[in-house]
Amino acid sequence: MTRKLPRRGLPPMHPGELLREDVLPSLRRPKAEIARLLGVSRQTLYDILEEKQPVTPVMALRLGKLCGNGPDLWLNLQRRFDLHGAQRKFGAKIKAIPTLEVA
Numbered sequence: 001m002t003r004k005l006p007r008r009g010l011p012p013m014h015p016g017e018l019l020r021e022d023v024l025p026s027l028r029r030p031k032a033e034i035a036r037l038l039g040v041s042r043q044t045l046y047d048i049l050e051e052k053q054p055v056t057p058v059m060a061l062r063l064g065k066l067c068g069n070g071p072d073l074w075l076n077l078q079r080r081f082d083l084h085g086a087q088r089k090f091g092a093k094i095k096a097i098p099t100l101e102v103a
Contacts, residue, residue, distance in 0.1 A: 012080035014051040038062045054078050
């Protein structure tokens with residue numbers, strides 16, 4: 001059985017975009033302080049904000065604790081972003097793989 005993801009108007013966002021555009025401005029603290037509170041380097045935080053690095057499970061735990069919303073939001077955003085990118089890059093090759101049925 002194949003299951004298609006629902007199509008919506010916008011592609012999935014990188015979690016760094018949410019952090020950069022919505023979360024950090026509402027926290028009203030310097031990025032250096034946020035990095036220190038997260039226990040990561042400023043460069044690591046900047047790389048996530050610039051969408052150069054993914055949000056790893058450990059970073060999702062850190063962000064979830066800092067923001068009080070748990071890691072699931074951050075991991076789900078990253079997962080959707082990664083799947084969308086993989087679909088765009090490898091969709092034709094994946095489509096060529098047959099689907100086997102269990103006897």
